[in-house]
Amino acid sequence: METYDYVVIGGGIVGLSTALHLGEMFPGSRVIVLEKESTTAQHQTGRNSGVIHSGIYYKPGSFKAQFAKSGAVSMVEFCRKHDIPHDVCGKVIVATKESELPLLENLYQRGIQNEVPVEKVGAERVREIEPHVKCLAGVLVKSTGITSYPAVCKKYLELIEESGGEVKFGTKVERIIDRGSLQVVVTDSGEYEAKFVVNCAGLHSDRVAKMAGADPGAQIVPFRGEYFELVPEKRHLVKTLIYPVPNPDFPFLGVHFTKMIDGSVHAGPNAVLALKREGYFKTDFNFRDTCDTLTYPGFWKLVSKNLGEGMKEIHRSFFKAAFVRSLQELIPEVQSADFVPCKAGVRAQALVNDGKMVDDFLIVKGRNSLHVCNAPSPAATASLEIGKAIAKQVSEFSPLSPPTLNYA
Template sequence: MYDFAIIGGGIVGLSTGMALGKRYPNARILVLEKESKWAFHQTGNNSGVIHSGIYYKPGSYKAKFCRDGANSMVEFCREYGIAHEICGKVIVATSDAEIPRLENLYKRGLENGIKVQRISPEEVREIEPHVSCVAGIKVFSTGIANYKQVSEKYAELIQQQGGYLRLNTKVEKIRPSGKNQVLETNNGSFETRFVINCAGLHSDRVAKLGNVEPQAKIVPFRGEYYELTPEKRYLVKTLIYPVPNPDFPFLGVHFTRMIDGSVHAGPNAVLSLKREGYHKTDFDLRDFAEVMTYPGFWKLAAKHADEGIQEIIRSFSKAAFVKSLQQLIPEVQAQDLVPTHAGVRAQALMNDGKLVDDFLIIPGQNSIHVCNAPSPAATSSLEIGKAIVAQVPEPSHLAASVI
């Protein structure tokens, strides 16, 4: 019998397990992950950015958790010797038409309590000599880290707290057993008093296994990247972002210097035909059919048809991808870029076609379900874990630790 069982061993599930162990030192805590490694999907394939929180609606979970999470993540990396760097980033307008949106982004940064600064094109080039722009802002708290290492440290700390970790264990059914719940898996059954669903790309399905209707469906979007060849890495010193379209949930193709010194360019954002579809040829009939028969998807597609077409073109045309990147750095040429790994974003979409634009945490019967936690969830993971634990009803048989 376990006090808490967490479904999903990504960075959010592991952070939650760690936070539970701190709050309830005597609790029996179980983390189940269907893959053979921790942080295998969204966490293990993201860009490694410690986000500042500049993009998010003031007062939202994303704005608060990301701002606070940027600080707590840096402290965590320092404490445990995990590679990271606070390098800052520039967001640049490449045409006069983008300046009002850049100004709105600057004001939002101030509203969210983030250190931001307007900078001229000349000041941008002092930071990033190869960028072409008409205006920019500098975001000081943005950084980079190795989130796989962070996740592995979370798992290690859960074990040190006395928690139980099970890889290669996929939850296939959830059934009630008196006041408790039984998780039936491909690797045995586990009884628990409380379930926390952090299943990422499959979080909506796990919620339904637990008789919770998430009011949204996970739609997978694949983000494809190129990487600058080693001899062209000098073109990018930190992180370079365009001004995003505020009506579109993605940030546009950008340049990111990774913690290992490589420079990634991207991502685009295209519908994946499989929830774990990291390649263009990946296909799953169930996943595809669910999206194609979901009214919310077609409403979203109609609203963002132009942007969607451009993303698809970038997916199949390297020349189009390069052209987008040249708006930021004109010197970049097709031969300077080689394909690298893709990631898949688990984006919750409502039936009316609106994207869930904040973290979505849904309470159930003796359960909590995290049904939307894409970027900036890695940056925010320590804060999300604490917030989930704060929503767990105080177990009468466990004494809480004062943190």
């Protein structure tokens, strides 16, 4: 059994960024990433919309707000430096009803508070940007962009290996044994001794935390986001990114149009409970995952608070016409025949016992370990900043003495 200074569990974008920054902060240390899949970016990282978020939505002062804003800058710089396809195309958030205008104003003010470059625009200006959108007013966010996060992960992986780190695929963590100064990470392909463990297991992060004896104080509840794609001959209807004003009573952003870096246009997602943590299809079911959700008191409290909106999401999931009607509020001329299904994603949302969704990134300290137990969107945008912050936290109680971090 080999001993490593740092074992990172999870080879998604946050885990790889963490390993990259640990290698930068502790030169000469032994760093390994353990990933159960055969390659990186197989779950949340590779199944999102590829948006480089600006940070406009998040509570001022929160880690999400800080990391998204700085992450939008560092991600674009990283893509430029490494020739990764990206486009700072901007987005418009639009109000289509009178009742949404005060909410749009609140969102604009939040952008100001978060120091995000935002601009109020009228309906005519929106039509100059997006000729097919019908609205009353909008907010223009010029710093929003798009990229390919699997491509970003590929580069993270290359940089980790160039600096002497390792990434082990096809390696599922089954247990973590505390042996005082060392943690033994037991996998289905061997054991790894670690002086320090960082858990970036995404959809399974709460379970891995408990393996290490840490209390995350929350449970992952999986929500599937289902998408449609505009057929190629209709892609001209969307030039950038088009978002509705989010419902303040429901913790998701609503269905929207996203131009992808490959030129395609995705529409969605809705948000419905997944009956499997990696349940990308309606028929996917896992007994343990479902029981964990349905026996968790916080889930039923969430349902009671959001029953009406939740039923709308389920209706949109099973009836394409309802999904399309939501999209027609943004672009009236789209029709059902203009959309074909595309791959879904599952959001690993941490939920606390009182039914509230954890609204910020959640990092829990354990014995010789750190556990990232809530890192949904904008984690991909903010991955460089999150990895840097985790490495700095590790340095606070690591036996190794780090030099000054110098990474962009």
